[in-house]
Amino acid sequence: MKKLIILFITMVLLTGCYNYHELETLGITSSILFDYVDDKYNLTIEIIDESKPVTFKGEGKTISEALERALRSSGKLLSYYHLNTVILTKNVDIKDILFYLIRNPQVNNTFYIVLTNSTEIFDDKEDTGKKISDILKRNKSETFFELSKTLVDDKIDLVLPVIGEDLSVQSMMPFSKFKLTKEMDLDKIEIYRILLNESGSYIEGACPDGKNFFEINTNQVDTKIKVKNKVSIDIDLEASISEFNCNIDTTDVKNIQKLQDIINKKVLDDGYSLIKELQGNDADILGFNRYIYQHNHNLNRDWQNYDYEINVQTHINKKGLILK
Amino acid sequence: MSILEKIKEDYQKVSDLVVKDIKNINIIYLETLVSQDKINEYILKFTNVYRIPKDIKKLIPSPNVKDISGYETLKLYLETGFTIIINRDQIIAIETKGELTRAIETPSTEPTLYGAKDSLNENFQTNLGLIKRRIKSEHLKDETFNVGRYSKTMVNMLYIDNIVETDLILKVRNKLNDIVIDGVNDIGELKQFLHKDDANVFSAFRITERPDVISKSLLEGKIIILMDTSPYALIIPTFLADFINPISDDYTKSINVNFLKTLRFFCFFLSLITPALYIAIMTFNQETIPTNLLLNFQNQRAGVPFPSIIECLITLITCEILRESDIRFPSKYGSAISILGGLVLGEAAVSAGIVSPIMIIVVAMTFISSMIFTDVEIMNAIRMWRFVFLLAACLYGLYGVGIVFIFFIANLASYESFGKPYLFPLAPFDKPYLKETLLKMRNKRRSSMLSKNSYKGEA
Numbered sequence: 001m002k003k004l005i006i007l008f009i010t011m012v013l014l015t016g017c018y019n020y021h022e023l024e025t026l027g028i029t030s031s032i033l034f035d036y037v038d039d040k041y042n043l044t045i046e047i048i049d050e051s052k053p054v055t056f057k058g059e060g061k062t063i064s065e066a067l068e069r070a071l072r073s074s075g076k077l078l079s080y081y082h083l084n085t086v087i088l089t090k091n092v093d094i095k096d097i098l099f100y101l102i103r104n105p106q107v108n109n110t111f112y113i114v115l116t117n118s119t120e121i122f123d124d125k126e127d128t129g130k131k132i133s134d135i136l137k138r139n140k141s142e143t144f145f146e147l148s149k150t151l152v153d154d155k156i157d158l159v160l161p162v163i164g165e166d167l168s169v170q171s172m173m174p175f176s177k178f179k180l181t182k183e184m185d186l187d188k189i190e191i192y193r194i195l196l197n198e199s200g201s202y203i204e205g206a207c208p209d210g211k212n213f214f215e216i217n218t219n220q221v222d223t224k225i226k227v228k229n230k231v232s233i234d235i236d237l238e239a240s241i242s243e244f245n246c247n248i249d250t251t252d253v254k255n256i257q258k259l260q261d262i263i264n265k266k267v268l269d270d271g272y273s274l275i276k277e278l279q280g281n282d283a284d285i286l287g288f289n290r291y292i293y294q295h296n297h298n299l300n301r302d303w304q305n306y307d308y309e310i311n312v313q314t315h316i317n318k319k320g321l322i323l324k
Numbered sequence: 325m326s327i328l329e330k331i332k333e334d335y336q337k338v339s340d341l342v343v344k345d346i347k348n349i350n351i352i353y354l355e356t357l358v359s360q361d362k363i364n365e366y367i368l369k370f371t372n373v374y375r376i377p378k379d380i381k382k383l384i385p386s387p388n389v390k391d392i393s394g395y396e397t398l399k400l401y402l403e404t405g406f407t408i409i410i411n412r413d414q415i416i417a418i419e420t421k422g423e424l425t426r427a428i429e430t431p432s433t434e435p436t437l438y439g440a441k442d443s444l445n446e447n448f449q450t451n452l453g454l455i456k457r458r459i460k461s462e463h464l465k466d467e468t469f470n471v472g473r474y475s476k477t478m479v480n481m482l483y484i485d486n487i488v489e490t491d492l493i494l495k496v497r498n499k500l501n502d503i504v505i506d507g508v509n510d511i512g513e514l515k516q517f518l519h520k521d522d523a524n525v526f527s528a529f530r531i532t533e534r535p536d537v538i539s540k541s542l543l544e545g546k547i548i549i550l551m552d553t554s555p556y557a558l559i560i561p562t563f564l565a566d567f568i569n570p571i572s573d574d575y576t577k578s579i580n581v582n583f584l585k586t587l588r589f590f591c592f593f594l595s596l597i598t599p600a601l602y603i604a605i606m607t608f609n610q611e612t613i614p615t616n617l618l619l620n621f622q623n624q625r626a627g628v629p630f631p632s633i634i635e636c637l638i639t640l641i642t643c644e645i646l647r648e649s650d651i652r653f654p655s656k657y658g659s660a661i662s663i664l665g666g667l668v669l670g671e672a673a674v675s676a677g678i679v680s681p682i683m684i685i686v687v688a689m690t691f692i693s694s695m696i697f698t699d700v701e702i703m704n705a706i707r708m709w710r711f712v713f714l715l716a717a718c719l720y721g722l723y724g725v726g727i728v729f730i731f732f733i734a735n736l737a738s739y740e741s742f743g744k745p746y747l748f749p750l751a752p753f754d755k756p757y758l759k760e761t762l763l764k765m766r767n768k769r770r771s772s773m774l775s776k777n778s779y780k781g782e783a
Contacts, residue, residue: 016719022631023606023622028615050623081611082618108611130615 027076031085031129034063035119036092041066046122046129047074053127063100080104083111084129085136086144087163090115094158095178098151101144109145112136115162115173132167139169140198155301156287159184174283181281188277191270194235195286197223203239205262207246208255215243216263216316227295230307231288235267237314256316264312271310279304327395328352328410334399346371349380350410357405359422362386366418367407380411388419400476425450431533434698436572443533448478448552451535455482455548458539463487466550469500471514475507478552479514482538487545487775495742496547496560511554518549518560519741525708527701528741530562537571544760545775561741561774563748565761567702568592578764585763588696595693595706596732599636600713600725602686606632608721624680633718635679639687640714642669644707647691748773 027047035042042059043066058070071078086101088094101107112133122128141161150156158175162183171183172192184192190201199221206213220238225231241250241259248255278285288303325333328343328350335341344351351367366386373383381389392398392408392415402408405421425447432443444451456464463486469479481496496518503517511531519528532538533556538548541559549558559566568588573581605612606621613621628635646665653661669687673679694706709732716724739746749757749771756778757771770780 012719019721020607021610023610023618023625026610026622028610028618028622030615048619050626051619079610082615084615 021077021079025077026079027074028082029078029080029129030127031083031087031132033087033089033116033119033121034092034097035089041092042119043067043070044119044122045070045074045078046127047076047078048127049076053122053124053129055122055124063097080107083108084127084133085111086113087116087121087132088113088160089119090117090180093178094160094175098147102148102151109148110143112141112143113147113160114141115160116164117162118165121163121165121167128167132163135163135167135169136161140193140200141169153290155284155289155293157284159283159285174278174281174285176282176284181283182277184277188270188274191267191274192286194218194221194237194267195223195233195271195274197221202242203263203266205259205266208248208258208262209246212245212247213243214241214246214259216240216259216314217242225288225291227291227306230309231291231303232309232311233271235271235310235312237263237267237312239263239314239316241316260314260316263314263316267312267314268310271312272308275308327398327415330395331398331402347376348412349376351407352402352410353407353420354402354405357403357422357424358407358420362420362422363407366420367409376411378412378414380409380414381416384409384416384418386418386420390417390419391415392417400470403476404478428454434532434534434537434570436570436575438575439572440534440536442535444535444550444555444557446553446555448480448550451550451555451557452480452482454535455538455542455550458535459484459542464542467497471500471503471551472505472507475509477508480550482542482548482550484542484545487543487770487777488547489545489775492547492561492742496549500549508551509553511549511551511556511558514549514551514554515558518558521739524735524739525705526564526736526739526746527699527705528562528739528746529701530559530566530699531556531701532559533557534571540571540574543780545770545777561744563741563744563761564736564746565749565757567697567699569761570698573764578766581764589762591693591696592706595690595696596709597713597725597729598686598690598693599640599710600717600728601722602683603632603636603714604717604721604725607718608723612722621682624682627677628680629677632683633714635683636687636714639669639673639679639683640690640710643687643691744773 027049029045029047030053031046033044033046035044040059040061041063043057043063045056045058045067046053047056048054054074056070056074058066058068058072060066060069067078086097088097098113114132114136139161147158150158154177158178160173160175161169162171162173164170169186171186172189173183174181190203193201199218201218202215203218204213204215216239218237218239222236224234226234244250248258250256275286282304284301284303288306289301292303292306293299331341331352332343338354340354340356342351342353342355346368349371351371353363366384370383370385377383390401390406392401398408398415398417401417405419406417407420409416409418425445428442428445428450430441430443442454444454452466461484463484465483465485467481469481470476471479479500481493481500483493499518503514505517508514508517515529515531521528538557538559542548547560549560569585573585606625610618625632630638642665646661646669650661650665670684674681674684690710694703697703697706712732713725713728716728720727737745737747737751745752748754749761752773754771754773756767756769757773759765759767760771768780768782769778772778
């Protein structure tokens with residue numbers, strides 16, 4: 001019994017308090033900016049100290065070294081558990097950073113990753129990391145956890161939002177095997193989301209007489225991608241009219257049919273042009289390689305060699321009209 | 325030596341012994357225990373006859389007259405307020421007990437909004453009467469034991485013989501017979517002789533002062549221990565679930581009560597682990613709470629000179645001191661202490677920067693949750709475990725809280741109250757008793773753990 005008590009006390013004394021940190025000694029990191037200049041990592045860490053954002057800089061040959069140097073001037077123990085955003089410049093090798101973050105057990109996985117053109121985005125009055133993460137959440141971007149699926153699977157490519165100096169999303173950057181490609185316009189986002197089977201996008205179409213325009217909101221999207229000799233994409237849209245400036249009677253079934261045809265054509269054209277652009281960059285952000293692999297179990301990235309066929313069926317079932 | 329001489333010798337220097345010689349009989353009683361009126365009414369009036377008959381019982385109109393055989397019995401009756409009459413070879417005892425008790429009052433420790441407002445008092449006869457008023461059956465049995473070499477306190481075991489398990493009766497009977505002690509003053513003292521498990525902080529008994537609780541327990545197949553001079557009764561066996569279910573639940577609509585029952589169950593855990601969770605999150609597992617909340621905590625902690633655990637201990641111990649002094653102090657001053665304590669804790673400590681406001685909230689939350697339990701024993705047990713959880717949290721964080729929680733459940737699950745598992749009806753799972761305690765539902769059956777006689781009636 002005596003031995004057992006001694007053993008217990010020793011155990012508590014030797015193992016207890018590991019990882020003990022008082023809350024006020026922690027620097028709660030909101031965002032980290034990675035830059036790579038002259039073979040060195042330049043980091044800027046933004047921590048929240050008594051509700052005010054403070055930034056610290058550090059540089060080093062490796063990420064750990066740069067982080068360590070940034071910590072020295074902070075006087076606090078940095079905690080990455082509440083990371084909001086990781087901001088990367090276009091000089092950085094994204095693969096290195098992403099795999100560093102995946103390996104680090106002390107990082108949460110609900111932060112957002114963005115690209116930026118400018119390194120001077122931090123504000124000493126407002127929590128920039130939190131602000132960017134709110135903006136991206138509003139834009140339905142993917143968090144690190146959702147992105148990490150694409151990291152372990154090489155059959156789908158990464159796409160990251162690019163923010164400007166005013167922190168707004170300016171374009172999307174598709175990657176080809178973790179290499180930067182050409183930026184994608186924001187107008188392509190709607191069709192990109194439809195192809196990813198996500199509802200809630202807005203599609204604009206010209207009126208049948210060609211003078212004005214109307215817009216629909218997709219309530220329900222059902223996109224099925226099948227691979228045989230060619231890749232066929234069947235898109236089924238349930239939509240409601242959100243804006244309507246045309247001079248026609250929407251209670252007439254024939255007119256609605258016309259509108260549906262216009263939308264069908266628009267989605268079809270946009271779809272083909274997006275796929276063509278992505279094929280030009282070899283950026284498979286829609287994951288066609290995965291569908292092809294499921295069909296023929298061929299490990300090659302041969303999505304470029306297939307033909308693509310898109311079929312669109314739009315059903316406008318809510319006219320949005322109360323009065324005639 | 326005659327019996328009279330023996331009594332006189334034994335009761336030297338006992339000032340209240342009265343021995344009257346009227347004609348050829350001796351009347352003996354202890355004047356502090358008897359009612360003079362009763363002695364007048366039952367005895368003295370009738371001794372004024374020309375010749376006292378051989379069998380004096382024919383003369384005495386008292387409803388309670390006993391024949392005495394041995395000297396020890398004589399002493400016992402004398403000490404319990406009977407008057408002894410020695411008439412030649414005949415010795416009898418006549419009940420002439422004085423009213424040394426208070427009236428039936430409202431329950432003070434288990435108050436309810438609705439339900440009966442009577443409670444037990446120090447008189448055994450009154451207590452038994454209150455119970456028999458509720459259960460009018462010849463199956464309600466009571467066995468009497470005298471406990472204590474000097475005090476000879478009357479202890480009664482009550483049960484309904486065709487509901488209760490015979491094993492349980494035997495067990496309790498044996499334990500009561502085995503008690504060797506000079507005297508017991510209260511039923512709280514008696515229960516320590518019935519269940520000698522000092523390693524566990526939880527109580528194997530529930531103490532009640534409400535006759536309706538007693539009646540319900542008897543009908544469930546439990547045993548009640550009553551003791552003369554104690555206004556409380558013991559319920560045997562008792563499970564953890566019994567403590568968090570006051571009788572008033574039975575008098576309210578079940579759908580509303582079930583919410584409260586769940587809330588109480590939740591509060592049990594809340595009062596156990598709230599401070600431990602707070603310490604674990606503040607010092608180890610900062611990643612577990614939302615960022616805004618964490619920043620809020622960080623702001624409040626800024627400026628407090630102590631580590632969180634010291635801050636927590638200061639507040640908890642101050643609250644314990646406050647509660648203890650509130651109980652000990654005469655109730656007229658109690659409110660003053662509460663106000664003082666409330667001020668010291670709530671306002672001054674925070675503005676002096678000794679503790680953070682969030683700590684006050686945490687401790688207040690803990691104490692409010694623990695006040696749901698009226699039984700002092702369970703409150704003490706929760707307090708004990710609260711500090712164990714706190715220690716584990718300050719050494720190992722949430723991991724430690726998890727480990728201690730496993731230990732806590734294992735400890736409870738291995739505990740027994742008179743051979744019945746303490747976590748009943750959860751482990752082992754029992755539907756009828758669950759419907760009586762942790763939830764309130766329609767229930768036709770009696771729990772098989774407590775009784776072989778399972779049919780209770782239409783629900």
